[in-house]
Amino acid sequence: MSPIVSIIVPCYKQAHFLDEALQSVFDQVFMDWECIIVNDGSPDHTAAVSKLWIVKDKRFIYLYQDNGGLSSARNAGIKISKGEFILPLDADDILNLDYLTKLVPVLQHDASLGIVSCYSNFFYQTKNNIIYLLKPIGFSSDYLLYVNQLIATSLFRRACWVQNGGYDETMKKGFEDWEFWLNCTKRGWSYSIVPEFLFFYRKAQKSMLTSTIQQHSEEVKQYIFTKHKELYIKDFNNCMEVLFYELRVQRVGHDRYKNAVEYKIGKAILKPYRWILKWISKIK
Incomplete structure (x- = not known):
């Protein structure tokens, strides 16, 4: 049985x-x-x-x-x-x-x-x-x-x-x-x-889940949204609300990072190296 x-x-x-x-x-x-x-x-x-x-x-x-x-x-x-x-x-x-x-x-x-x-x-x-x-x-x-x-x-x-x-x-x-x-x-x-x-x-x-969230979230979500697009088209208004909300969250996070003291210090330290690389590319 x-x-x-x-x-x-x-x-x-x-x-x-x-x-x-x-x-x-x-x-x-x-x-x-x-x-x-x-x-x-x-x-x-x-x-x-x-x-x-x-x-x-x-x-x-x-x-x-x-x-x-x-x-x-x-x-x-x-x-x-x-x-x-x-x-x-x-x-x-x-x-x-x-x-x-x-x-x-x-x-x-x-x-x-x-x-x-x-x-x-x-x-x-x-x-x-x-x-x-x-x-x-x-x-x-x-x-x-x-x-x-x-x-x-x-x-x-x-x-x-x-x-x-x-x-x-x-x-x-x-x-x-x-x-x-x-x-x-x-x-x-x-x-x-x-x-x-x-x-x-x-x-x-x-774990696989943390790796997906940190590295592949957008890619995998795009695949799901496309494969089942009839569901998201039916829910179009909410779909746009969710996607643009996520974009706003990412922009806020990006702005906070750019304004962080650590970012500004790192940018100042790397500035001479960027100038050298730019100068080398011109003389080649």
Whole structure:
């Protein structure tokens, strides 16, 4: 008999966290699950950690693939999974033991729902060191246009994944989960939020999310806005309001930086060097 939930755990260079994530799966009160650990070509000891869990419980399944990125790893795991519902879980995050007990019935009892999520604790280093509380809102694509209300570890129907054609594997710089949720909800699926803190998100100093926000945010947002342009055209006035607000915020930040004492001192120190470079370019 097929399990109700397939938990997909991609792992790349996070073997040192993997045990804690898999322990949180093993501890679930709801027991009708399978967990597919996808080794995304990781150069660390992901294989060794995974194999210990496969021996411990037959519900754990190990899959290796050459490195293809997060979306590719999730898709690979889902392709061999058997569950009616899918739960992505990053290798460094942790489920509350009641996560599935509280979320699975929500999808089972409402056929209009494609996704169900919950409140989340953001923690640093240890699970007890909570640094931020996330309380998402909404139910439709309107709430997802400019802010991703849903954590990546949200429970969804396999039918959503099939209709989307999977996670977008071209999105290797992040926000792939945001795009996935937009794709689901624009097809008519609603989402629901269980107002309980049932998930622990590990806040690392360096992560794919922080890298995306700091280095690739505009590029990835442009891709999402363009791919789902019908949603943003429909919401044109709000879209312009959001985009020009972000431009104003960036300008204010830029002006503050230019007026900072450190910037002015640095500019004065570098002035002779700029003059020398300009003079050299003229005599060449």
